[in-house]
Amino acid sequence: ELVLRDNQLKTIPDVSIFKMLLVFDVSFNEISSLDGLSKVSNALKELYVSKNEVTKMEEIEHFHELQILELGSNKLRVMENLQNLSLLQELWLGRNRIRAINLCGLKGIKKLSLQSNRLTSMAGLEECVALEELYLSHNGIAKMEGLSTLINLRVLDVSSNKLTEVNDIENLAKLEDLWLNDNQITSLDNIAEAVVGSKDNLTTIYLERNPCASSPTYISALRQIFPNVQQVDSEMFA
Numbered sequence: 594e595l596v597l598r599d600n601q602l603k604t605i606p607d608v609s610i611f612k613m614l615l616v617f618d619v620s621f622n623e624i625s626s627l628d629g630l631s632k633v634s635n636a637l638k639e640l641y642v643s644k645n646e647v648t649k650m651e652e653i654e655h656f657h658e659l660q661i662l663e664l665g666s667n668k669l670r671v672m673e674n675l676q677n678l679s680l681l682q683e684l685w686l687g688r689n690r691i692r693a694i695n696l697c698g699l700k701g702i703k704k705l706s707l708q709s710n711r712l713t714s715m716a717g718l719e720e721c722v723a724l725e726e727l728y729l730s731h732n733g734i735a736k737m738e739g740l741s742t743l744i745n746l747r748v749l750d751v752s753s754n755k756l757t758e759v760n761d762i763e764n765l766a767k768l769e770d771l772w773l774n775d776n777q778i779t780s781l782d783n784i785a786e787a788v789v790g791s792k793d794n795l796t797t798i799y800l801e802r803n804p805c806a807s808s809p810t811y812i813s814a815l816r817q818i819f820p821n822v823q824q825v826d827s828e829m830f831a
Contacts, residue, residue, distance in 0.1 A: 597622070598641075605629030612636075620644050620663070627652050642667070643685070650674050665689070665706065675699055686710070687728065696721060707732070708750070715739060715751070730754070730772065737761045752776070752799060759787035766790045774799040774826065781805050785818045795819045801826040 594616040595608060602622040608614060609632040617633060618641040627642070630652035639661040640653075647667040653659070654677045661683045669689040675681070675697040683704040684696075691710040694717035696702065704726040705718075712732035718724065719739045726748040734754040740746070740761040749762065750772040757777045762768065768791035778800065788795065798815060800806050808814070812825050823830055 594618075605633075608633055615639065617641070631655065653678065661685075671695070673697065694718060703745075718743065725767075740765065759784055762791070763787055764790040767794060769794055770797040771795060772797075772799045773803065775802045778803040778805050781808075781811065781814055781818075784815075788818075792819060793821055795822055797824040798822060799826055 595611060595614055596618040597606065598618055599621040602619060602624055605619065605624060605627060607629065608617065612634055613636050614634040615637060616639040617637055620641045620643040622645050624642065624645040624647060627647055627649065635655045636658055637656050638658055640656065640659060641663040643663045643665040645667050647664060647669060650664065650669060650673050654674055656678055657680065659678050659681055662681060663685040665685045666688040669686065669691060672691060672695040678699060679701065681699060681702055684702055685706045687706045687708040689710050691707060692712065694707065694712065694715065696717065700720050701723050702721055703723055705724060706728040708728045709731040712729065712734055715729055715734050715737065716739050719742050722742055723745055724743045725745050727746060728750045730750045730752040732754055734751065734756065737751065737756060737760040741764060744765060745767055746765050747767050748770040749768060752772040753775040755777060756773065757779065759773065759778065763786065771788065798819065805811065812828060815825050816822055
């Protein structure tokens with residue numbers, strides 16, 4: 594394990610001497626390019642480069658063993674060069690400038706974060722059937738789609754988008770946490786059908802700051818729909 598966080602690094606240092614490096618962390622630096630990663634051991638399992646100035650996903654193709662890739666808070670515009678990371682479990686890309694989801698054919702990812710990007714669509718996730726946690730808040734997404742195949746999903750965060758209704762999650766039986774707050778959902782009328790598959794499993798739902806949340810009976814209505822819910826917005830139930 595090699596941790597070089599917060600060192601004002603401008604470039605990826607040459608760590609080729611470490612033949613069995615498993616964890617490499619250069620977060621909180623001033624790195625503008627991933628140039629140099631090609632010299633990092635292909636045994637690497639975890640790579641952390643968050644909070645830098647990186648503009649392009651490159652020199653990662655040889656990381657066949659990589660399980661966690663953290664590139665949040667950079668200047669990335671395109672998801673690319675992921676196709677060889679067949680063992681990747683977690684991909685953290687929040688706070689970038691990404692406009693479209695492209696997992697380059699990866700199907701084994703369990704946790705994906707793309708919050709605070711420039712997405713207008715969530716299309717592109719259909720084949721990621723292993724996904725358990727999906728974070729897409731603070732984008733410009735207008736429609737829920739491509740989710741019906743994600744039957745292992747436990748956490749779905751699509752808060753702070755432009756959604757007007759809840760779609761495509763009716764057969765997600767494992768869903769426990771659903772974050773829909775800060776959207777433009779006008780009515781609770783179809784919510785029972787929309788979330789029918791996870792009706793008994795859902796423990797947390799956030800819908801505050803939607804038009805539908807202004808009704809005085811809104812919380813009691815949700816508690817009737819979801820018998821085992823423990824939290825609606827910030828309100829907890831025993």
